[in-house]
Amino acid sequence: MQALFTQGISAPALSGRRSIVAVAEALRRAITTGTYAPNERLVEEDLARSLGTNRAVVRGALAYLEHEQLVVREPNRGARVRAFSPAEAAEILETRAALEVLVVRRAAERFDIATARACTAIVAAMRARHAEHDLAAYTELNTQFHRAILACAEHGTVVRLLTLLHAQAVRYQYRTVLVPGRAARSLAEHEAILAALLAHDADAAESAMRAHLDSVIATVRTIAEPRHLG
Amino acid sequence: MQALFTQGISAPALSGRRSIVAVAEALRRAITTGTYAPNERLVEEDLARSLGTNRAVVRGALAYLEHEQLVVREPNRGARVRAFSPAEAAEILETRAALEVLVVRRAAERFDIATARACTAIVAAMRARHAEHDLAAYTELNTQFHRAILACAEHGTVVRLLTLLHAQAVRYQYRTVLVPGRAARSLAEHEAILAALLAHDADAAESAMRAHLDSVIATVRTIAEPRHLG
């Protein structure tokens, strides 16, 4: 009777983990995957019911996500899903660029065979999906590629920060790839990064990564600001 | 009667702000300023009493700070103050370097007269405190200098991330400056950064900042790992 009206979030995810963090992660997932739209109100009791928990936990999770900039909370007025403007997305990507450059340098130095194989496979798959115009799958592989490099760099601090930034800007990842010609350029850029990594050339990897993210930023900047709320 | 036994934290800070965030910030301050030592246990009820609030709020704040890596929480075992090893501190500083470079470039481009005056004054004060061997004041000015540059860059995303990183590594800031000869080198490095900024030379500012932080990282690496807990 309790978990029947699970509208919004399928509640299973929080098995075994600590509640506030678990609820926050479930909520983050729901937000980044679009279950909750930008500016949508997040009512504590509804969320508590959806997730099979109580309001105190939800409130903690909302504070948690506010800290991540994924929700905005106003005193006595509740929380809503944070909406990022293209300008903010560009700023986030700029920051991400600075960190990804650090990561890709480290990755180039310690690029092992397993990672090389994984990355090569991912880029091959990206090429295939691009040829088939399957942009959703392409975007997913894009994320996987960056994640593989990140894993190879073994840098906990940067992993954490990049995860934060990714959650904030992921919505724009789906939008940029829809810009005509963007997917083709993106593919070429990823191939350049991979080539540099395979050559263990940190400098080349850095400039390839920088070029890639500058290109993404430029694309985001072309996306028009959404209509002013009135 | 309620606020009398305020042992640990002086409770005034949380006036007017939302509770979980306010409590988390008070706690963060207490941790970074050393009121609570690394590995010290943080008992929810004690904190609630100290801060004049209830356990639910404290729990939220602890989750919040766990996300910031300032506390560690184990299921059913409570929270403790996170202890950072020198290796982790070096990693954090590496990350900070990547972001500070981004910031200092922007700052060099938009370095206005007010900021120039402020930074010049700060560096002058650093020189004076260094001459007087007042390392505590020197360290405080050091933080102020970086904060002034950060403010000038007007980059919300990076501000947030650098604030996080600063809170994590601040303990080491006090330790590095105690290394013989470190303060003098630090002063020279800051003067180089200031000179580059005054000249609006982004490239010079970047390399000066990079040199500065590399130097800090090298110093942190010389600090011995603390005794293994036994």
Place this chain on the structure above:
DNA sequence: CGCTACCGTCTTGGCGCCAAGATTGGCAAC
């Protein structure tokens, strides 16, 4: 007919209680 003030409702903010798990100390057995 339009504006304002009031009232009801909804949601957040704050708090305390009860149950479950972990830790520690004492006690007994080997």
Place this chain on the structure above:
DNA sequence: GTTGCCAATCTTGGCGCCAAGACGGTAGCG
């Protein structure tokens, strides 16, 4: 003398209730 077990205690985990503030609709007044 040492070791293992058990119980008391402490702390966390989870939950619901009550008060305060914001929002919206309606009625009354100008």
